[in-house]
Amino acid sequence: MIRRDAEATILRLLQGFPAVTITGPRQSGKTTLARAIFSQKPYFSLEDPDMRQLALDDPRGFLSRTAQGAVLDEIQRAPDILSYLQTHMDEHGRMGMFILTGSQHFGLMSDVTQSLAGRTAFVQLLPFSxxxxxxxxxxxxxxxxxxxxxxxxxxxxxxxxxxxxxxxxxxxxxxxxxxxxxxxxxxxxxxxxxxxxxxxxxxxxxxxxxxxxxxxxxxxxxxxxxxxxxxxxxxxxxxxxxxxxxxxxxxxxxxxxxxxxxxxxxxxxxxxxxxxxxxxxxIFETFVVSELKKACFNFLLNVELYFWRDSNGREIDVIADFGGSLMPIEIKSGQTVNRDFFTNLEHWLKLAGKTAFSPVLIHGGKAEMIRKEIKVTGWQNAARILTTDS
The missing domain is CATH 1.10.10.10 (Winged helix-like DNA-binding domain superfamily/Winged helix DNA-binding domain)
Known part of the structure; x- marks a missing residue:
């Protein structure tokens, strides 16, 4: 298995929660990661019609097979079991018992949040970074x-x-x-x-x-x-x-x-x-912004991503908000760094004043430099700017 960035995050969360719920699109590797982390625990797929029927018909009997915990895959397929799972967790009172996975974030989150409030942490697993x-x-x-x-x-x-x-x-x-x-x-x-x-x-x-x-x-x-x-x-x-x-x-x-x-x-x-x-x-801008989102999810970063654009069309592609300290990130697909790349960043920095820190320009080449206190870096380092000191 290709090691996932989110693995260390999930292991850390399992020390403080009875369960971790992994959500994300289909085929993003949720099941593979869950089974790798809980390789010594049983695995139950609720996509399997027989297994799903057993969980729905006899939830207590089904959960009696998970006294030491388990991976419950595609949990949204049997939402009624969540209330029984809550009681099961409370009776055992242990951390790190279950990993739940689900693809349909839309229905899953409301069901799990209502039934397992305070008992599960959430990790969103996207395709490979x-x-x-x-x-x-x-x-x-x-x-x-x-x-x-x-x-x-x-x-x-x-x-x-x-x-x-x-x-x-x-x-x-x-x-x-x-x-x-x-x-x-x-x-x-x-x-x-x-x-x-x-x-x-x-x-x-x-x-x-x-x-x-x-x-x-x-x-x-x-x-x-x-x-x-x-x-x-x-x-x-x-x-x-x-x-x-x-x-x-x-x-x-x-x-x-x-x-x-x-x-x-x-x-x-x-x-x-x-x-x-x-x-x-x-497409290049989508790649970079997606890399930033993946970093936020994989490492549970305490940062919110926005963009900034005024009525004159001046724009900063991404504003990473670290609780009031703002990191502006400009994205350019060109491989050759030219002066025009810096125009909007320089304008925004004057407006933002002391709230701004560590401005970054990510481009489609490999050149690395500091220009007018703006860090210039290539696309290979896109996600690292949120997880390392700039």
Whole structure:
């Protein structure tokens, strides 16, 4: 198994909670990680119809088989067992008994939060981060290859290529799961919606325009975006609230968690097409912002991510808010660092004053330097800037 960044976090949480709940998209490696951590404990998959029926028909009998704890996989498939699990944990009074996993964040979180309040910690496991890909047997660590492949584990621990695996994933998991939640009748409209969202990754979310382009209602677009977010396909990045006496954009941006999925939905067929693709800058920005999100989840960082944009179009791609201390992060896909890259950072730093610290420019090359107290670093170090002293 490829070592996951979140493993140490989960082990630490198991020392202080009876259970840890791992959520995330399908095929992100939740089951593999849970079974590796609890290799000496029994494993029960509630996707298995027989096992699920046993848990639903005789929850006490089912849990009697887990006196020493267990991995309960896809727990959202048997939500009624959670109340019995609460009693079971309280009776034994031990930490680190269970690891629960679930793919549908949307229903799972409300059920688990209500039933196991104070008894479980939560870890969100996304596809591989760059550091995790480096631990794999990846044949290439070139930027365009990584952007095209994305980070889903099956692409790195099986003999599969993105052009073979990604269509099957979209059909078998994404369309099936999301359609099941939403009861989508018009598959063609939903597929078009996914592609349109991919084309807007890194842009301000305009639900009205998205709905019009897709031929659906505004309320339907809002509902579909929410479910895609709670299914860990995309996320909203909200504008930072500090106004510095300027009119600010109030709408969020959307980003995909995985650039491989994004590329597939955009119709990109190979890594070579990325070099001159009109959305390459957006794909690169999506990659960097996703790396930052993965770092926050994997290491439970006490930091919130935002963006900043004023009415004149000046923008900082990411503001990392460390409890009032603000780290501005600018993202540029170009490999050659030029003066224009620094314009918005320099403007924002003057406005932010003493609240700002450790400004960073992440670019598509490998050059490392300090320029006017701004740290310039290549894409390989994107996530590290949140976990190391800048």
């Amino acid at each position: 760059l550091e995790e890909v480096k631990r794999s047997s990846a044949s290439s660590l070139e930027l365009d290859d990584l952007l095209f492949a994305g980070g889903y584990p099956p692409l790195y621990d099986r003999n599969l290529t993105p052009d073979i695996w990604m269509p099957a994933y979209i059909t078998a998991y994404l369309e099936r799961d999301v359609r099941q939640i939403l009861e989508v009748q018009n598959l063609e409209a939903f597929q078009r919606f996914l592609r349109l969202c991919a084309g807007r990754s890194g842009q301000i979310l305009n639900l009205s325009a998205l709905a019009t382009d897709c031929g659906i209602t505004h309320n339907t677009a809002r509902s579909w975006i929410t479910v895609l977010e709670t299914s860990f396909i995309l996320f909203r990045l909200y504008p930072h609230h500090a106004n510095f006496r300027k009119r600010l954009v109030k709408s969020p941006k959307i980003y995909f968690y995985d650039t491989g999925l994004m590329c597939r939905l955009l119709g990109i067929q190979n890594a070579q097409q990325l070099a001159f693709h009109p959305l390459r800058g957006a």
